[in-house]
Every structure is written in C-alpha cells, then in structure tokens.
Amino acid sequence: MTAASSNASRPTGPTGPAGADRRAALAILTEVIDRGRPLDAAMDAAFSGAGAALPVRDRAFARALATAALRHRGGLTRLVGALLDRPPKGRARQMLPLLHLGLAQIFHMNVADHAAVSATVALAPKPYRGLVNAVLRRAVRDRARLASLVAADGVDLPAWLFTRWQKTYGAETAAAMARAMAVEPPLDLTARHDPAALAQATDGRLLATGSVRLVRPPAVDTLPGFDQGAFWVQDAAAALPVALLGDVAGRRVADLCAAPGGKTLQLAARGARVTAVDRSAERLATVRANLDRCGLDARIVAADLTEWTPDAPFDAILLDAPCTATGTLRRHPDVAWHRGAADVAKLAALQRRLAARAAGWLAPGGRLVFSTCSLEPEEGPAVARHLAQACDDLAPQPLGDAAAEAARLAPDAPEGLAAALAGFADAEGWLRTRPDQWAELGGLDGFFAARFVKPG
Numbered sequence: 001m002t003a004a005s006s007n008a009s010r011p012t013g014p015t016g017p018a019g020a021d022r023r024a025a026l027a028i029l030t031e032v033i034d035r036g037r038p039l040d041a042a043m044d045a046a047f048s049g050a051g052a053a054l055p056v057r058d059r060a061f062a063r064a065l066a067t068a069a070l071r072h073r074g075g076l077t078r079l080v081g082a083l084l085d086r087p088p089k090g091r092a093r094q095m096l097p098l099l100h101l102g103l104a105q106i107f108h109m110n111v112a113d114h115a116a117v118s119a120t121v122a123l124a125p126k127p128y129r130g131l132v133n134a135v136l137r138r139a140v141r142d143r144a145r146l147a148s149l150v151a152a153d154g155v156d157l158p159a160w161l162f163t164r165w166q167k168t169y170g171a172e173t174a175a176a177m178a179r180a181m182a183v184e185p186p187l188d189l190t191a192r193h194d195p196a197a198l199a200q201a202t203d204g205r206l207l208a209t210g211s212v213r214l215v216r217p218p219a220v221d222t223l224p225g226f227d228q229g230a231f232w233v234q235d236a237a238a239a240l241p242v243a244l245l246g247d248v249a250g251r252r253v254a255d256l257c258a259a260p261g262g263k264t265l266q267l268a269a270r271g272a273r274v275t276a277v278d279r280s281a282e283r284l285a286t287v288r289a290n291l292d293r294c295g296l297d298a299r300i301v302a303a304d305l306t307e308w309t310p311d312a313p314f315d316a317i318l319l320d321a322p323c324t325a326t327g328t329l330r331r332h333p334d335v336a337w338h339r340g341a342a343d344v345a346k347l348a349a350l351q352r353r354l355a356a357r358a359a360g361w362l363a364p365g366g367r368l369v370f371s372t373c374s375l376e377p378e379e380g381p382a383v384a385r386h387l388a389q390a391c392d393d394l395a396p397q398p399l400g401d402a403a404a405e406a407a408r409l410a411p412d413a414p415e416g417l418a419a420a421l422a423g424f425a426d427a428e429g430w431l432r433t434r435p436d437q438w439a440e441l442g443g444l445d446g447f448f449a450a451r452f453v454k455p456g
C-alpha cells in the first residue's frame, strides 16, 4: 500500500457468490472509462437489476475498488505502461480496466496480494489470463521500484488539470490538493434542526461550521434519524454558500440550479419560502423526495434558466451554477477524466450568462450568492468580477473578519461559523475552500462563493 492509499478495505458482513464484487467493480469501471458514464450512474446501474441481489458488503467493496481505480487512474496507467513490454492493441485493450483494478488492490487497498492477483485473474477471459497473471505477479514482486514511479505529486491526475492547479495555486498547494484528492473523504451531514444532537446520535464530530462529520460511516440510510429526515448528506464546504445569504426566515428565496437539492433543504429548514429551479426534471424528483423525507417544502420549477423568468423579484438568490466540479474529485474522481480545459471555458460562459440573468431578479436590499464547486479561477473569481462590472446595481460584499461576518449571519448560526467563513476568504474577499484545507479533520471539497448586495 502506498502513502497515498485510499485506505479502502473490505467491510464486514455476508458476501455473495465468489467474484461478484470484483465483477461489479469491473462493470462500473468499464462503463465510466469506455462509455464516459458518470461514476454515480454507473454504480446505480451495477446495483440494480440482477446487481440488486449483491449483499451490502460486496457492494461496498465494489464501490471502494472502482473508486480507488479512478482516484489513482493516472498512476495506474503509468504502472501498466511500466509492466507491459508494449501497449496492448485490439481486443487486448479490454484488459486495461482489469489490470487497473488488480493494481489498485495491490497498491492502494488493504487486500492481500494473493487474493488481489488470483481474484482478478479469475475475471479475465481465458486467452488473457496468462497476461493478467504475469503482470500482477510482477507488480507484487517489483512493488518498491514501481511505487517510486508513481510517487510524484499529481501523478494520479490528468496533466491538463494538475498543470492548471500549479499555475493557479502554486506548486506546493497544488501538490497538497492532489494528495488530498487521493484519500477517501469522510461523510458530512447537515442537520435539519439540531447539529449537536445529530452528532451525538450518529457518533459524529460537530464541525465549527455546523456540519456533522463521520469517518468510516455505515450506509447512510442505516444512520439514526435518516427515516425521520433529521439530516441530509452534504459536504461541509457545500453547506457554506447558503450561510452567506444570512437570515432567510420568511423571505422569498430563489435556489437556482437547485438539484439534487442540498441547498434547497438548507434554505427550507431555515424557514425560507424557496423557489427551486433546475432544468433537470429527473434530478428535481430527488429534490422532492428529499424534501418529503425531511418534512420540508419548496416550490419546484423545472425550467432552463437561460429562458425562464420569475413573476416577481426575490429577496435573496443563490445561484449554484453548473461547473466542471473539479472541487469534488475526492468523491467523484471520474470528473477529472471526463472534463477538459475546453469545458472550463464553456461552463464559465454559461455561468456568466446565468449570473447576469439572476442579478436582474433580485429585489432592492437583497443578497445574491454565486457559487460553484470548481477549483478553476475562470469558474469562480472571474465570473464574480464580471458580474460586479456588468451590473451597476449590484455591489460585491466581500467576506470580512469574524465579527463582521457574525453580524451578517442568521441569529441561530453555529458559534464557529463566522470565524470559519472569515478564514476561507481569498485575497479579494470571495469564499474559496480547497481539498487540502482542514486536512487534520479530513479535508473539504473545493468550493467558491461570491456574495453581492443590491442597495435598497
């Protein structure tokens, strides 16, 4: 196991037929890599139909294995290159995902070498068993030499992304971000009412910002309070943009680009009269299901925001815009391989367009927060600057010190939230979180948020 291990290991519990877990992992990885399917969708597909019979323990292992193979894809590709005399051609290329799975177990998981090798070889079609066996055995034998080949900073990420991060954040921070991306993240929950009670009930850690953090959690729907809607899953950084809107109780609030709904739930739980807009009816069904589970309500509108117009202005607006999501690679490592530099430019243009439209829907005296889960400056500070320049009647409200932030928060905000927000301010006063921050607590997703006010 290398220093950047996912620490993923086999959970306890009954198992299904021999090899079913690794076969599911192979199906997931093949869907993601060969067919460009998002990891979550590929997992849903693998665990439905015949896959629904797979025991919880096998599912967890399949999920951990496929995720580790994607999280370390850059390094695994390099390892395969070093282990094969020449790149595989034609049908032999089909063995690549299998080799990645085998090597992920050997280098990044707590799996015994003999089990990693024999169970992976068993999945190979007969003509390729010898090849897979030879490659994996050689990997075990040469582990120390090979580990040094994949020890370089950023080796697991596609070059387009790591080079960008080095340019934007500097070599040291980019390396720390890449290291943080290689580690299995904790599970963060947002409480509907009482974060302290939720932390106690789930044996979690109450963070200064009010989120509850669980390291090595059981399945979410087995946690106490799930059926009663006491919480929803939301990274601690993803919960911050709503806090920037301050006290929303009784206010008309637009949640633009709302699905799957973490921020809609936060707003509704704080007493806002929420209009949640998203163009995906399918994803809005998840918002509705989560609202129902938590006993909350919101007006849901399925519409394209480049065309939709509200019938009256809003007291507050959150625009959590579509983005490359490079801040969420800890949970969605597939994103790095499905996106490229051209997507950054394309999505940044859409963000500018949506932000300018949203600004026109804000009532005088209202606040607007623009956010993305991207680490790319074009999808954060550049959009915020553009909005400030393009809209005469909108003023940026930079993050201040802890006292200034405390005065802007809702009266029942968690005690440590104002200081935490102040600590996340970048040089321009926008909110910027990075995966290497709060490392001792298990890290954070990368988020950007900019706050504006429309003078009354």
Ligand SMILES: C[S@@+](CC[C@H](N)C(=O)[O-])C[C@H]1O[C@@H](n2cnc3c(N)ncnc32)[C@H](O)[C@@H]1O
Pocket: 256, 257, 258, 259, 260, 261, 262, 263, 264, 277, 278, 279, 280, 283, 303, 304, 305, 306, 320, 321, 322, 323
């Ligand atoms: C980053 S996700 C939003 C996450 C959400 N705010 C949350 O906290 O759960 C972006 C969303 O934007 C939606 N979207 C993308 N383009 C859109 C458009 N032109 N109009 C409306 N929604 C759009 C997508 O369907 C997607 O659900």
